[in-house]
Amino acid sequence: MSDLLRRLRQGGWRLTAQRRVVAEVLDGDHIHLTAHEVHARAVERLPGTSRATVYSILGELVSRGELLEVSTSDRAKRYDPNAHRPHHHLVCVRCGAMRDVPPARGLPAEPPERERFGYTVLDVELTYRGLCPHCTA
Known part of the structure; x- marks a missing residue:
């Protein structure tokens, strides 16, 4: 499970309203959102949050080592808050769903x-590719 918010607070990162909402959107199990998805969810929580601000915050978090940028083939980059625990990824080749798996x-x-x-x-880095249960059904 991600402990992104706790790490950011302990690390002394100034949590502005926009930074806080982006961190909240990214906090949790098996979170692998695109920048577009992060922005859409951030706007639901904090209307007026700009796309540029979200991209800037994502870049800061990657630079700080608090997010991993995950690229899978021709799909958009995804952001993984599980940056401090070794893991691999399991990706659905049809819908792009992604899960963390232990080494x-x-x-x-x-x-x-x-x-x-x-x-x-x-x-x-190891990526398993296959079909998720939803796409197999």
Whole structure:
């Protein structure tokens, strides 16, 4: 579960009304919203919130390491507040629904030395693709 609001408060981030509402929209389990979706939900809570303000806040949160930007194929970027817990993603190839899944056991954390070509591995991203229950039905 995301603890975005708690992290922001503890980190001393000045929570203006617009920042607070964006953080509230993004707080919760399995949240992977596009910027457009964040803006639409923010406006419901705080009318008059501009699209530019939402994009700016999303950029700040990504820069601070409080949100992950998740890209899947040709779909719009999504914002994931589960930035401090290792996890992978499960994505529906039909509707784009996305869920967090815990790291798989038994998978190599990084390629063997001979297959790294001198690179130092800093992170591993794994995306499972399939059909969600709604699209399978």
